[in-house]
Amino acid sequence: MKILVATEKPFAPAAVAGIKEVTDKAGYELVLLEKYTDKSQLIEAVADVDAMIIRSDKATKEVLDAAKNLKVIVRAGAGFDNIDLSAATANNVVAMNTPGQNSNAVAELALGMMVMIARNNYNGTSGTELKGKNIGIHAYGNVGRLVGKIANGFGMKVYAFDPFVAKEDIEKDGVNVCNSVEELYSTCQYVSLHIPANDKTKKSINFDLLNTMPKGGTLVNTARKEVIDEQAMLKLMAERNDFRYVSDIAPDAKDEFTAKYADRIFFSPKKMGAQTAEANINAGIAAATQIVNFLENGDDTFKVN
Ligand code: 3PG
8 A cells, every 4th residue: 555645834754753653564655745836746646645644735626536546535634624525525535634633732822822912922012911811712622622721721711602512511611601603702802713614614704703802802813714804804903903813824915914914913924733743743643543544444433525
């Protein structure tokens, strides 16, 4: 069996070593395509592989159609909006993610960005503290849960909205449940986004919702840029000079945000939420193990298509 690791943004070397250990043990051949700059390189690399591991790399129909022997593709991470699931299904390819494996890294970054913006991007001026402020967790999944836990340590009051998680499961973590997204945003100075990007959520973070946030409203995005209505956000920042936006995924209108509101924003140069040795090792090894379990035993736990 031939396994490809295709990562435009590579894993830490220790993660690659961990993946290799798993594939070596199974007697598989491991091929690496790292830091590629053109999709033609990916299309060439997938031609004869049986399985592949990707991160935010785009597994489009074109890529999946070119992967004639592919049986399983694993997104080492949580969000699988980068895989064309219909094309995978049409080609009899099982698509999986590795939920939870990189969550702590993302949660730590969310809080790190909050501290940074509360201290005016460390520019030497007097900032504010997180203690005593309300934080709203928008979607209480693996990352949201951890953000709540860490925020609690900062002395923040934690709220959450998630229609897919039972109220009691949220409350048993000592988190206050909001019954609507509007209630969450209007209650919290900080909102941390943890929703996936799909047809229902794209551009759902809009002007009316954001404008309900109290004074000093700060949106923290370690999810996906597609869920934000960027024009609405620009309008809001023009109308409210207290509003701040920090994101691990730079918006399409990054230049306009930066030119107009540099002191109220922060955008990572490259998505770095999951970019830690620990997260890479956890997600990479989980992906390799899931591939072996699927190819050897047909175990399709974490199948998403
Ligand atoms: C995820 O969905 O797991 C994160 O967005 C991480 O993405 P990355 O592996 O491309 O850093």
